[in-house]
Amino acid sequence: MIEIEKTTALTSVQDLGREGCLNYGVGRAGAMDSLALQLGNLLLGNAPGAAAIEIPLFPFRVRFLEDCAFAVSGNDGDVLLDDRLLPPWWVAQAKAGQTLTVKASRYCARAYLHLPGGIDVPEVLGSRSTQLRGEFGGFHGRGLHKGDRLAAAEPQRRVKTDLGIASPWLRFADLNAEVQPVRVLAAGEHFAYTAESRARFWQQDWRITPQSNRYGYRLEGEPLVALETMEMRSHGIVPGVIQVPHNGQPIIQMSDAQPSGGYPKFATVIEADLWLLGQIPPGRRIRFVECNFAQARDAWQTQQDYIQQVRKQIKQLNRA
Incomplete structure (x- = not known):
C-alpha cells in the first residue's frame, strides 16, 4: 500500500490500454510510453501489461504504508528512497514509512512506478487504464490526488531487488538530440x-x-x-x-x-x-x-525481440 504525497491530477493509472472497444466509441487510453511500461513490469516479474502509475510532472512523491518492492522505469532523473539515490531502471525494496521521490529528467517526459503484480484497481472493459475524458477505469476514473492510497495486486510476492537494466534509450533513441x-x-x-x-x-x-x-x-x-x-x-x-x-x-x-x-x-x-x-x-x-x-x-519486431531479451535477462538474474 502506498499513499500519494505530492502529484498532479495528470498522474494516472495506466496499462497497455483497451483493445477491441473502438467500435463502441471507447478510446484505447493506456501508457504513453508502452515500452517503459513493459520493461518496468518485467523488472518486477509482472505481466508486461500490468497497470502502473504514469507520472508526467515532477517531483512525484509517495509514502509506503507497508513493506513493498517497487521499480521505476521511463525516467533517467533522480529517484530517491528517503535520501538514498537509486539507479535508473532499478528494483528496490521499501520499508513501511519510507518515502519515494521521483524527480524530473532533462530529456524524458514521463516515469512509471511499478508494484508487484501491478496496481490493484478494477478492470473495466478489459483494461485497468484510466480514461480521463470518460471518467472511468484506473483509480475512480480520475487522475491521482494527494492522499490517495493504492495497493499492489501481489504485495507479499517475493521479488529479487537491487537489480536493473541499462537504459533502453541507449539502444532505441538519443533523447538528448536537439x-x-x-x-x-x-x-x-x-x-x-x-x-x-x-x-x-x-x-x-x-x-x-x-x-x-x-x-x-x-x-x-x-x-x-x-x-x-x-x-x-x-x-x-x-x-x-x-x-x-x-x-x-x-x-x-x-x-x-x-x-x-x-x-x-x-x-x-x-x-x-x-x-x-x-x-x-x-x-x-x-x-x-x-x-x-x-x-x-x-522496427516493431526489433523492439519485441529486445523485450524478450530483457525478459530472459531478468529471469537469469532472478535465478542467480
Whole structure:
C-alpha cells in the first residue's frame, strides 16, 4: 500500500490500454510510453501489461504504508528512497514509512512506478487504464490526488531487488538530440496536399506546442496547404494518426485519442515510435522520417525481440 504525497491530477493509472472497444466509441487510453511500461513490469516479474502509475510532472512523491518492492522505469532523473539515490531502471525494496521521490529528467517526459503484480484497481472493459475524458477505469476514473492510497495486486510476492537494466534509450533513441527523428507512413489524404507541403512535411522541424497532452500533440511549423478545401465525414482514427485541421498545423493523435474524427489523415507514426513520442516533452522539436510498411514492421519486431531479451535477462538474474 502506498499513499500519494505530492502529484498532479495528470498522474494516472495506466496499462497497455483497451483493445477491441473502438467500435463502441471507447478510446484505447493506456501508457504513453508502452515500452517503459513493459520493461518496468518485467523488472518486477509482472505481466508486461500490468497497470502502473504514469507520472508526467515532477517531483512525484509517495509514502509506503507497508513493506513493498517497487521499480521505476521511463525516467533517467533522480529517484530517491528517503535520501538514498537509486539507479535508473532499478528494483528496490521499501520499508513501511519510507518515502519515494521521483524527480524530473532533462530529456524524458514521463516515469512509471511499478508494484508487484501491478496496481490493484478494477478492470473495466478489459483494461485497468484510466480514461480521463470518460471518467472511468484506473483509480475512480480520475487522475491521482494527494492522499490517495493504492495497493499492489501481489504485495507479499517475493521479488529479487537491487537489480536493473541499462537504459533502453541507449539502444532505441538519443533523447538528448536537439531534434528527434520520428518514423511515419504516408496516410489516406497525403496526396491531397500540394507538392510543396508534402516536401515541407519531411524537411522542416516541427515544434510540439504547450497545448499538447495525452489526447494529442499539436505541432507548430509552416502550415500544410491542401489542393482544395476538404469536408470529410468523421471516420475511425487510432493513436499515431497525424491529422491536419484547417489551419494546416498537424495534430498527432496520442493514447487518449477519441476513436473518430473528421480531419484529413496526412501520415501515421509507426507503432515502434509511439513510445518515443510519449517521452518527448512539449517545447521540443521533431522531424518526420518517411518509411515503408516493411521497415515499420521490422522496427516493431526489433523492439519485441529486445523485450524478450530483457525478459530472459531478468529471469537469469532472478535465478542467480
